[in-house]
Amino acid sequence: MSFELWAEKYRPKSLDQMIDQEEVIKRLKSFVKAKNMPNCIFAGPPGTGKTTAALCLAYDLYGDAYMSYIRELNASVTPDTPILVRKNGVILRTNFGELAKEYFADDLRNFMIVEDLEILSIDRDYNVRFMPVNLISRHKVGYVMNISYEGGSVRTSLSHSVVVIDEEGRLVPKKACELRSGDLLVTFKTKLEGEETLLDFEEFQPQLHIRLKGSLVRNPKVKTILRSMALTREVSWLFGLYLAEGCACLQEGTRGQAISILKYPGEMEIVEQVRDILGEGFGISSKMEVAPSGFNPANKTSVQVRAFNTQFSKFLRKHFYNDGILINATTKRVPSFIYSADSQQRLAFLKGYMGDASGEWGQYVRYRSASKENLIDIAWLGRITGLDTSHFEGETRVIWKLPSYSYIKTEFLPAETVETFLKRLRVPYKIFLKHHVYDDRKRISKELVEDFLKESISKELLERDEKVRDLIKLIRSPLSVVLVEKVEVEEYNGYVYDVSVPGSEMFWGGTTPVLLHNSDERGIDVVRETIKTFARTRAYGDVPFKIMILDESDNLTDDAQQALRRTMEKFVETCRFILIANISGKLIEPLQSRCAIFRFTYLPRKDHDAYLRYIAKNEGVELLDDGLNAIYEIGAGDLRRAINSLQAAASIGKPVTADVVYSVVGRANPIDIKEMLKIAMNGDFVRARERLRDLIFKYGASGGDILHQIHEEVFRLDIPEHWKVELIDAIGDVDFRLTQGADEEIQLSALLARFVVASREIAKGR
Numbered sequence: 001m002s003f004e005l006w007a008e009k010y011r012p013k014s015l016d017q018m019i020d021q022e023e024v025i026k027r028l029k030s031f032v033k034a035k036n037m038p039n040c041i042f043a044g045p046p047g048t049g050k051t052t053a054a055l056c057l058a059y060d061l062y063g064d065a066y067m068s069y070i071r072e073l074n075a076s077v078t079p080d081t082p083i084l085v086r087k088n089g090v091i092l093r094t095n096f097g098e099l100a101k102e103y104f105a106d107d108l109r110n111f112m113i114v115e116d117l118e119i120l121s122i123d124r125d126y127n128v129r130f131m132p133v134n135l136i137s138r139h140k141v142g143y144v145m146n147i148s149y150e151g152g153s154v155r156t157s158l159s160h161s162v163v164v165i166d167e168e169g170r171l172v173p174k175k176a177c178e179l180r181s182g183d184l185l186v187t188f189k190t191k192l193e194g195e196e197t198l199l200d201f202e203e204f205q206p207q208l209h210i211r212l213k214g215s216l217v218r219n220p221k222v223k224t225i226l227r228s229m230a231l232t233r234e235v236s237w238l239f240g241l242y243l244a245e246g247c248a249c250l251q252e253g254t255r256g257q258a259i260s261i262l263k264y265p266g267e268m269e270i271v272e273q274v275r276d277i278l279g280e281g282f283g284i285s286s287k288m289e290v291a292p293s294g295f296n297p298a299n300k301t302s303v304q305v306r307a308f309n310t311q312f313s314k315f316l317r318k319h320f321y322n323d324g325i326l327i328n329a330t331t332k333r334v335p336s337f338i339y340s341a342d343s344q345q346r347l348a349f350l351k352g353y354m355g356d357a358s359g360e361w362g363q364y365v366r367y368r369s370a371s372k373e374n375l376i377d378i379a380w381l382g383r384i385t386g387l388d389t390s391h392f393e394g395e396t397r398v399i400w401k402l403p404s405y406s407y408i409k410t411e412f413l414p415a416e417t418v419e420t421f422l423k424r425l426r427v428p429y430k431i432f433l434k435h436h437v438y439d440d441r442k443r444i445s446k447e448l449v450e451d452f453l454k455e456s457i458s459k460e461l462l463e464r465d466e467k468v469r470d471l472i473k474l475i476r477s478p479l480s481v482v483l484v485e486k487v488e489v490e491e492y493n494g495y496v497y498d499v500s501v502p503g504s505e506m507f508w509g510g511t512t513p514v515l516l517h518n519s520d521e522r523g524i525d526v527v528r529e530t531i532k533t534f535a536r537t538r539a540y541g542d543v544p545f546k547i548m549i550l551d552e553s554d555n556l557t558d559d560a561q562q563a564l565r566r567t568m569e570k571f572v573e574t575c576r577f578i579l580i581a582n583i584s585g586k587l588i589e590p591l592q593s594r595c596a597i598f599r600f601t602y603l604p605r606k607d608h609d610a611y612l613r614y615i616a617k618n619e620g621v622e623l624l625d626d627g628l629n630a631i632y633e634i635g636a637g638d639l640r641r642a643i644n645s646l647q648a649a650a651s652i653g654k655p656v657t658a659d660v661v662y663s664v665v666g667r668a669n670p671i672d673i674k675e676m677l678k679i680a681m682n683g684d685f686v687r688a689r690e691r692l693r694d695l696i697f698k699y700g701a702s703g704g705d706i707l708h709q710i711h712e713e714v715f716r717l718d719i720p721e722h723w724k725v726e727l728i729d730a731i732g733d734v735d736f737r738l739t740q741g742a743d744e745e746i747q748l749s750a751l752l753a754r755f756v757v758a759s760r761e762i763a764k765g766r
Contacts, residue, residue, distance in 0.1 A: 008177050035061065040595055093339065119507045169474050199235075199315070204315055204318075224311075246260045257306050257309070388400070491641075491644070683763075
């Protein structure tokens with residue numbers, strides 16, 4: 001079923017369709033009448049119509065072609081978005097949340113200029129390669145879009161752009177909120193160049209000498225000392241096997257061993273291979289132990305290969321786990337040095353990792369792991385090694401092109417693009433497309449198109465015609481397209497992140513890589529390049545200027561704001577600017593003085609209710625009064641949030657009641673919060689904690705959301721004023737701890753305990 005985002009479906013197109021903000025709309029209509037306008041600042045809380053008003057103004061000025069005369073700048077992805085970066089020469093499969101921990105040490109900063117970071121991107125010749133990042137930025141949003149596509153997923157802000165291939169074969173951005181099931185996203189499969197990889201064991205070198213009876217003597221426990229050595233295919237295979245079947249033990253910090261567990265007797269050949277590599281490659285002695293079945297001790301079912309070397313064990317513990325403290329199967333990761341290795345070594349690693357897989361190498365393999373991040377690692381590692389990979393819940397799959405499979409995902413181009421090229425070449429293509437297009441005429445095999453061109457066009461034309469060369473370039477590139485399967489809006493309260501990649505404006509992200517638009521528009525380079533390029537060209541028609549809309553402009557860096565001021569002055573005849581900001585005071589004074597400021601306020605309750613009832617009626621949704629009240633309580637005048645909450649609640653197929661609304665948005669019913677605090681203030685900690693756990697499991701609410709609801713309810717408690725101050729102070733402490741990653745249930749339980757103590761002190765008259 002096709003997905004439509006109601007917030008976009010019911011977005012006003014013209015100023016006449018907007019509700020409330022009467023004074024603002026009146027002033028904007030005067031600009032339309034005069035066909036002239038100043039630079040503007042639209043300021044106010046989220047969801048009050050700032051961006052909508054800017055787009056409506058553009059529509060009323062330019063008509064149906066208004067999108068040709070404006071440019072919007074804003075977008076972001078969630079912190080869990082997987083990416084591949086290179087930092088100081090070391091390749092890492094990471095995500096924006098992990099980068100944020102490193103770069104945003106100051107919690108108050110919304111951007112960071114970087115000089116030591118590259119991200120996997122794409123150049124103008126369609127080469128997948130690392131390109132420099134010059135800025136990382138972040139801002140908060142209330143909703144995100146969860147995009148599920150063939151073999152992967154990614155979460156972005158609603159305004160973020162993914163990259164698609166248009167009918168002309170160009171890579172162009174498309175907003176996430178405009179995606180529908182069946183749309184095509186750009187992905188890749190390539191063999192990324194590797195290099196000689198050195199394994200550093202020397203940092204774990206043992207103490208070579210010990211003091212015995214007042215003299216220094218060689219440590220008799222040290223049998224083998226590992227030096228730096230080059231990674232080989234055999235060692236890569238061994239490391240893959242360890243990722244699947246191994247564990248590294250360390251006793252008292254000085255005695256270590258690495259254990260690989262294999263099947264007995266079926267994998268004895270692999271056991272000998274492991275022992276050979278340990279002995280010949282590392283000089284490490286090993287021991288083989290056959291172990292009995294846990295169900296029948298007489299039945300021998302497994303064999304352990306134990307490698308006795310503390311250096312080796314410490315090396316594994318450092319490189320194969322995501323957490324330096326928690327060393328187990330849930331924290332396993334592909335070591336970073338494998339990404340830098342050459343493609344044959346990466347293949348050997350994946351073959352060794354077959355211990356966690358089913359299927360047959362070279363045909364179809366399904367890897368399984370207790371570590372979600374590890375499965376994403378495998379999906380990305382396969383893609384840069386020339387393999388077709390897909391990531392699903394609990395497994396990653398690899399498929400090779402075989403006669404038994406009708407297609408693999410990484411071999412397709414959009415049929416619309418191919419048809420446009422073939423039409424220009426004036427070759428009879430309709431029968432060819434009719435018999436070779438998949439997915440209801442959406443995609444076609446790159447190999448089949450190239451074969452068709454060779455059969456239908458002369459060799460001379462293949463080599464000389466520019467149109468043919470462009471199509472061949474796209475066919476032979478590592479790019480392909482995957483189908484969007486589902487797009488869903490999710491309530492979200494946190495940071496989203498962007499990177500600025502000069503010279504590309506794109507980067508790869510997702511559980512399997514799809515091409516995302518480089519959407520950070522807050523750095524000085526964007527003002528100097530992107531904005532100037534747009535601003536300097538003149539518009540055609542009755543209105544002599546274009547409009548640049550800068551969303552989240554209050555997060556522009558100071559340097560970018562200064563550069564923007566000069567750009568606004570220089571191109572005043574060809575471009576006008578609308579700066580959209582939640583807090584206009586964060587814009588520098590020279591910008592504010594050059595703009596007309598428009599203040600947007602939250603929607604009045606009567607207009608809020610009327611608009612939601614209008615949408616519910618159009619969509620055939622039964623919206624009850626208590627459901628409407630719940631939506632207003634959640635949105636507090638934010639109309640976009642209210643519409644998204646209504647759509648989420650309506651998707652269940654039941655009448656929209658308060659309980660339905662709170663459950664789908666992950667918020668607890670205020671009545672339940674009030675009852676929990678009442679129990680705590682009556683001194684019953686155990687029952688209050690039970691109610692807390694019920695709230696967490698019933699609504700799936702986050703600790704932060706419950707804490708905010710407790711904060712609101714404190715002001716309604718019938719207790720002395722100074723105790724409200726004490727409890728609010730305690731809530732502030734818990735809020736800080738949650739932002740630092742503390743356990744939500746423990747912190748909220750501690751807060752309830754504070755309420756219980758307060759109730760007893762109040763009862764004593766203190």
